[in-house]
Amino acid sequence: MSSLTNAPSDVRTAVDDAVDVLRGRRVAVLTGAGVSTDSGIPDYRGEGAPTAHPMSLTEFLSSHQHRQRYWLGSHLGWPRFATAAPNRGHAAIALGEHQGVFSGVVTQNVDALHHKAGSLKVVDLHGRLDRVRCVHCHQSFTRTAIARTLERNNPWLAGLEVSGDIRPDGDMDVRFSDDFVVPQCPNCEGLLKPAVIFFGEFVPPTLFEQAAALVNRSEALVVAGSSLVVNTGMRLVALAQKRKLPIVVINRGVTKADRIASVRIDAGASETLEELVPRLRP
Numbered sequence: 001m002s003s004l005t006n007a008p009s010d011v012r013t014a015v016d017d018a019v020d021v022l023r024g025r026r027v028a029v030l031t032g033a034g035v036s037t038d039s040g041i042p043d044y045r046g047e048g049a050p051t052a053h054p055m056s057l058t059e060f061l062s063s064h065q066h067r068q069r070y071w072l073g074s075h076l077g078w079p080r081f082a083t084a085a086p087n088r089g090h091a092a093i094a095l096g097e098h099q100g101v102f103s104g105v106v107t108q109n110v111d112a113l114h115h116k117a118g119s120l121k122v123v124d125l126h127g128r129l130d131r132v133r134c135v136h137c138h139q140s141f142t143r144t145a146i147a148r149t150l151e152r153n154n155p156w157l158a159g160l161e162v163s164g165d166i167r168p169d170g171d172m173d174v175r176f177s178d179d180f181v182v183p184q185c186p187n188c189e190g191l192l193k194p195a196v197i198f199f200g201e202f203v204p205p206t207l208f209e210q211a212a213a214l215v216n217r218s219e220a221l222v223v224a225g226s227s228l229v230v231n232t233g234m235r236l237v238a239l240a241q242k243r244k245l246p247i248v249v250i251n252r253g254v255t256k257a258d259r260i261a262s263v264r265i266d267a268g269a270s271e272t273l274e275e276l277v278p279r280l281r282p
Helices: 009-022 057-062 064-082 088-098 113-117 143-153 155-159 205-216 231-242 269-280
Strands: 027-031 102-107 122-124 127-134 140-142 192-196 220-224 247-250 263-265
Touching: 009 220, 009 247, 009 263, 009 269, 027 088, 027 231, 057 064, 064 127, 064 143, 088 102, 088 113, 088 269, 102 205, 122 205, 127 143, 140 143, 143 155, 205 231, 220 231, 220 269, 231 247, 247 269
Parallel strands: 027 102, 027 220, 102 122, 220 247, 247 263
Antiparallel strands: 127 140, 127 192
């Protein structure tokens, strides 16, 4: 049975149109938070999304108290974030890559779920939360290792009752504690920061170039689960538009690319991708 059997007729028609414009082309995929909502990770802008803005780079670097609050909230959210499993949308994208439908995926998400699903050509545009980097010596560490350090230095965390909503970046809204010991770099005792792009931080040019190269060597672009409010994602769409590539947008709600999209599908990412991939298989 089709994943969209009970979908409105306009959605089914839009999917048919997407198949027509994508079939026979090598397709790049750009994903946003809407691809991971079926894995239990919320969207910043969807229904029930958190109202507080994520930690900014300026706040994190300038204030020890902000680092205490961030590392405490992020540590408490980490187990739920780390155990999230790929959903049907991630699986469909990985299958599409293996079958030659998709040339690769650029993701704005930091959850690493595309990697867990088996995608091989992934550009993590905003980094990955499962890695931590020293802002001084640039040494890299696994998040699991840093979590063990946090638990060792803050034994009182073991008895702390965790409640509340997790954010798309793995953070939780908590009050910081003066007793909380933030992690330091084991190599130089410098500041540790998750290897993700914070609010107000720029995507490294080399990383954006990797994403742009993926779009440039493709013949179409699918945007899934992103409103494209973040400028880096929209820059990739503009690049595809400049090359006159077909652009298919899959998202519940309005996106910044709606006016230039070849096809607009107002539906969930998981069921739509699961429907598209088998029909695009060579």
